[in-house]
Amino acid sequence: MTKKEYADILLPGVKHTKEEYETIYKERNLPEGAIVTRFAPSPTGFVHMGHLFTSFVANRFARQTNGICLLRIEDTDTKRTVENGVKQIIKDVNDYGIKFDEGAISETENDGEYGPYIQSERKDQYQAFAKHLIEHDLAYPCFMTEEESEEIRKIQESKKERLGIYGKYAKYRDITMENAIERINNGEKYIIRFKSPGNFENKVIAEDAVRGELEFPENDQDIVIIKQDGLPTYHFAHLVDDHLMRVTHIIRTDEWLSSLPIHIQLFDTFGFKRPIYAHLSPLTKKEGNTVRKLSKRKDPELAVSYYHEEGIPTEAVKIYILTIINSNFEEWFDSNKDKDFLDFELSFDKVSTSGSLFDLEKLKNISKNYLSTISAKELYERTLSYSQEFDNEFYDLLTKYKDYSINVLNIEREVERPRKDIESFSSVKKEIGYMYDELFEKDETQFEYKDFYDKDLLTYYIDNVYDESDDKNTWFNKIKEMCPKFGFASETKEYKKNPDNFKGSVAQACEIIRVAVTHRTMTPDLYEILKLLGKDRIKSRIEKFNI
RNA sequence: GGCCUGUUGGUGAAAUGGUUAACACAUCGCCCUCUCAAGGCGACAUUCAUGGGUUCAAAUCCCAUACAGGUCACCA
Numbered sequence: 001m002t003k004k005e006y007a008d009i010l011l012p013g014v015k016h017t018k019e020e021y022e023t024i025y026k027e028r029n030l031p032e033g034a035i036v037t038r039f040a041p042s043p044t045g046f047v048h049m050g051h052l053f054t055s056f057v058a059n060r061f062a063r064q065t066n067g068i069c070l071l072r073i074e075d076t077d078t079k080r081t082v083e084n085g086v087k088q089i090i091k092d093v094n095d096y097g098i099k100f101d102e103g104a105i106s107e108t109e110n111d112g113e114y115g116p117y118i119q120s121e122r123k124d125q126y127q128a129f130a131k132h133l134i135e136h137d138l139a140y141p142c143f144m145t146e147e148e149s150e151e152i153r154k155i156q157e158s159k160k161e162r163l164g165i166y167g168k169y170a171k172y173r174d175i176t177m178e179n180a181i182e183r184i185n186n187g188e189k190y191i192i193r194f195k196s197p198g199n200f201e202n203k204v205i206a207e208d209a210v211r212g213e214l215e216f217p218e219n220d221q222d223i224v225i226i227k228q229d230g231l232p233t234y235h236f237a238h239l240v241d242d243h244l245m246r247v248t249h250i251i252r253t254d255e256w257l258s259s260l261p262i263h264i265q266l267f268d269t270f271g272f273k274r275p276i277y278a279h280l281s282p283l284t285k286k287e288g289n290t291v292r293k294l295s296k297r298k299d300p301e302l303a304v305s306y307y308h309e310e311g312i313p314t315e316a317v318k319i320y321i322l323t324i325i326n327s328n329f330e331e332w333f334d335s336n337k338d339k340d341f342l343d344f345e346l347s348f349d350k351v352s353t354s355g356s357l358f359d360l361e362k363l364k365n366i367s368k369n370y371l372s373t374i375s376a377k378e379l380y381e382r383t384l385s386y387s388q389e390f391d392n393e394f395y396d397l398l399t400k401y402k403d404y405s406i407n408v409l410n411i412e413r414e415v416e417r418p419r420k421d422i423e424s425f426s427s428v429k430k431e432i433g434y435m436y437d438e439l440f441e442k443d444e445t446q447f448e449y450k451d452f453y454d455k456d457l458l459t460y461y462i463d464n465v466y467d468e469s470d471d472k473n474t475w476f477n478k479i480k481e482m483c484p485k486f487g488f489a490s491e492t493k494e495y496k497k498n499p500d501n502f503k504g505s506v507a508q509a510c511e512i513i514r515v516a517v518t519h520r521t522m523t524p525d526l527y528e529i530l531k532l533l534g535k536d537r538i539k540s541r542i543e544k545f546n547i
Numbered sequence: 548g549g550c551c552u553g554u555u556g557g558u559g560a561a562a563u564g565g566u567u568a569a570c571a572c573a574u575c576g577c578c579c580u581c582u583c584a585a586g587g588c589g590a591c592a593u594u595c596a597u598g599g600g601u602u603c604a605a606a607u608c609c610c611a612u613a614c615a616g617g618u619c620a621c622c623a
Contacts, residue, residue: 040623041623042622042623044622044623074623076622076623077622077623079622080622080623142621146621149620149621157548160548160549161548161549162548162549162550162619163548163549163619164619191621200550211552214551214552215551216550216551217549217550217551221619224620224621226621227621228621229621231621233620233621233622233623234622234623237623253617254551254552254553254616254617255617255618255623256617256618256623257551257552257617257618258550258551258552258617258618258619259618259619260551261550261551279552281552281553281616282617284616292615292616293616293617323559323560323571323572324559327559327560327561327570327571328561330559330560330570330571330572331561331569331570331571334570334571352559352560353552353553354552354553354554354616355553355616355617356558356559356560357558357559359558359559359572359573361558361572361573362558362559362571362572362573364572365571365572365573366572368584372584372585412584412585417584417585417586418584418585419583419584419585420584420585421583421584421585422584431584476581479581480581492580492581505581506581507580507581507582508581508582509581510581510582511581511582513581514581514582514583515582520582520583521582521583522582522583522584523582523583523584524582524583524584525581525582525583526581526582527581
């Protein structure tokens with residue numbers, strides 16, 4: 001029996017050969033320096049910050065080199081695969097404006113010439129490559145039972161040896177074809193293992209784009225390449241897919257660093273060019289006194305849907321990711337305010353090697369800054385669509401008073417230093433709610449009555465002073481002029497000099513008006529607020545203001 | 548336990564052998580101001596996990612130790 005016939009028996013029904021696949025998936029014809037990379041999640045549930053982080057970074061590198069970023073679904077673990085997982089990933093990632101040049105577009109559809117991009121649909125490819133190894137005596141069937149491998153583990157533990165299937169523990173490494181076929185005919189189950197050519201005593205050098213040269217012992221583990229269900233393990237799928245999809249850069253988190261010797265060995269064994277690896281340190285989180293990687297199971301609040309619900313703009317999240325991944329981004333962004341943050345060019349050697357703590361405060365600050373740069377119209381539209389999903393009452397008001405709302409949102413916006421008080425779409429209502437009578441009337445904000453609050457001042461003001469046609473200076477000067485009548489100093493300095501002579505200064509006079517009209521002591525520019533409210537509403541609010 | 552990676556202020560970090568260790572967030576002051584949000588100015592690491600060594604000179608190079616994280620599946 002030839003090796004080829006043997007391989008046919010071990011992995012029957014494979015349609016193509018490794019060589020055929022190599023011609024089916026052609027080398028890409030891309031400009032010099034173009035990065036072909038991929039985002040390769042498992043459809044095991046929601047997308048969280050960690051995924052977004054890697055996928056966005058991968059996407060940026062591809063984009064900025066006019067390369068390709070593809071989406072591949074790693075669903076070889078049929079037990080963990082979740083229904084609608086693929087749909088969810090695509091939706092979440094698309095919400096962040098992360099677009100793929102090719103890849104899965106749903107559970108069953110693919111877009112691109114290197115597909116299918118869903119691993120469970122590529123069984124033939126993996127098996128063709130595995131057969132190639134078998135034919136070259138670089139892979140073998142392993143009939144080890146669970147009990148047997150458990151026993152090996154126990155022996156290794158008691159002898160304090162390295163765990164795993166290697167050297168003398170690779171019991172079926174040299175199984176004869178006859179023996180194997182006999183076992184198969186007896187119905188014994190088997191998997192395919194790689195016959196590792198490595199020696200643990202030898203060192204291999206691996207190049208990592210962010211960490212530089214890395215030295216490891218050679219891999220000598222006979223890792224599983226094809227599982228009993230005929231699907232490949234991650235390591236083997238990585239080799240086959242990334243080679244056939246002509247991927248140039250493997251951008252992934254550093255939990256894969258320790259399997260790098262396996263991956264390198266696989267590429268070398270096939271004589272394929274090794275891809276460039278870039279291992280990113282994942283975002284971490286502090287829990288008590290320890291710091292650990294963000295976890296999907298333990299940190300549900302890090303699901304991207306959380307930011308959606310909070311109304312944090314996707315741009316802010318992306319800007320935050322950029323500040324984390326390349327610390328020189330922040331400075332660049334600060335001095336290139338006219339540019340889009342996507343114009344920043346990421347570099348691998350600026351990527352930090354230690355995992356950063358996820359800093360919500362910083363994200364909020366970025367969000368606040370970002371929201372101060374967009375137009376009132378845009379803020380309005382986006383708050384509207386946020387409210388449509390999460391706050392019907394506010395949605396109705398925004399719809400009813402569209403132009404008015406835009407004007408409110410425009411207070412101190414189109415100026416050199418715009419206001420930075422809105423942190424998220426969810427906080428808009430809190431910041432401007434009092435501008436709507438419907439909300440103002442049932443507003444339960446507690447404000448403290450102060451001794452100097454004076455109803456007469458308010459009445460006098462609205463009846464004799466306030467004039468809608470005044471410009472800002474006139475408006476303010478009129479308030480100042482009115483101050484002495486009610487015991488307030490027209491000038492702050494005057495008041496500070498002789499505080500005992502006054503009830504307060506013009507600042508306190510303004511506070512009275514402000515509180516009467518908004519029920520709060522801190523608001524944006526009072527002149528603008530009064531102007532938008534209009535004289536009638538000011539008057540009505542003042543009348544209802546009980547001191 | 549083996550292997551690997553990392554360790555600069557509350558946080559993210561810069562600095563790639565050479566003056567007082569950038570910058571940003573947070574915090575605290577002061578200024579400006581009709582109140583806020585901002586903005587301006589200033590404070591905040593005698594020190595870069597610890598201990599040795601190399602050097603005229605080290606956060607930067609070397610060694611050891613400690614701590615943290617990752618990984619050692621027919622999971623990815």
